[in-house]
Every structure is written in C-alpha cells, then in structure tokens.
Amino acid sequence: AQSVTQLDSHVSVSEGTPVLLRCNYSSSYSPSLFWYVQHPNKGLQLLLKYTSAATLVKGINGFEAEFKKSETSFHLTKPSAHMSDAAEYFCVVSDQTGANNLFFGTGTRLTVIP
C-alpha cells in the first residue's frame, strides 16, 4: 500500500530564509511522488513530480525536492522564502494502478514571517 507522512503540521520561517518541508513515503514499488500547494480558498497546484528520471526534481517558483530511496524521503526545499509562499503543502504518492489515484499526506502549513 502507498502512503506518505508529512513530519511537520506547521513550519514557520522568516522571509528570505530557507524552507524545508519533510515527507516520508511508503510504497510497494518505485513510486511516483508529488508536491502540491494549496493557497487559502484555492484549489491544488502541482509544484513538482518525481518519476525516477532524476533524484533531484526542480519545480515551479524555485522549489525543488530530492528523492532518497535509502531514507524513503522526498523533502521539499526552497533557498529563500517569499511572503507569497505562505500556504498549505501536500506530499502525494500515486498508487500506480489503473486509476493512478493520489494519496495525500495531512499537509504542512507554511507561515512566512516578514
């Protein structure tokens, strides 16, 4: 069975400092992993996707994530936080069966302090 665990429910950083949002996954096979962002009262926006082509995945808005099989982790990082990054972030794994439905973590709320 596929699942993800987001290790922090809330992360607070100062503007201009690095962001680290942690995610561990569990998968029976080589997973497809995603990070989505949800701004208040908005839908979900795809930040990036890992599909085994490269362990370091670059996404939109300066975010990137590194797949570490030995640690079963897929942490999201950004070198310098911007006020507009304040949102809810979801780590997601695909079940890779016929429907390829997505399993979401419980989310990490990122607060950016000016």
Add this chain to the structure above:
Amino acid sequence: ETGVTQSPTHLIKTRGQQVTLRCSSQSGHNTVSWYQQALGQGPQFIFQYYREEENGRGNFPPRFSGLQFPNYSSELNVNALELDDSALYLCASSLDHTDTQYFGPGTRLTVL
C-alpha cells in the same frame, strides 16, 4: 488552454438532501477524478471516470455516485447527505488516467 472548472463555488444543504456538483476537465483531458477534502485534512480519492466509465473507486459509500459525459465533463452526486459530508470537493483532470492530475478550485459543501 482552459483549466479545470467547477460549479458551484459554494453550496449549503440540509441533512438528507441530495446534491450534484459539476466539473469541466482541462482541454484535451479525458479523465476526471473526484476528491473530498475535509477541514484540516488532505484530499481523499472518491472515484475516477475515464471515457465515461468508472475506472476506480476509493472507500466511499454507494450514495456517492458519478457520471462522465461525452465531452469529458463530470458530475458528482451525493444522496442522503450527512453532516460529515461537509467538505471541499475537488475534481482533477488528466490524460488517459495518468497520475499527473490538474485540480479545479473546488466546491465547498456545507451540510446543516
């Protein structure tokens, strides 16, 4: 290119009523998946439609049903509404049920 759209934006119903939510997929996409996002939680998969047929279902009771039309738009129907059905309902579209899914803004359903 038109993104995923959903209607209505908000909806208030009372317990026991029935509701229909609508979703138009992104241009060129033939697959629609529906998710329920309860307050403070991550979205949970309800079901998926691919070329007008149900292509997978999550752990939701039969009172959650759906349709997909020839233009690939979709409906989510919920009968006998319960208070716990209050949530944000998200639809996502993709091409040929790949796992790269693009989400609409959601419909906020409140059941009183």
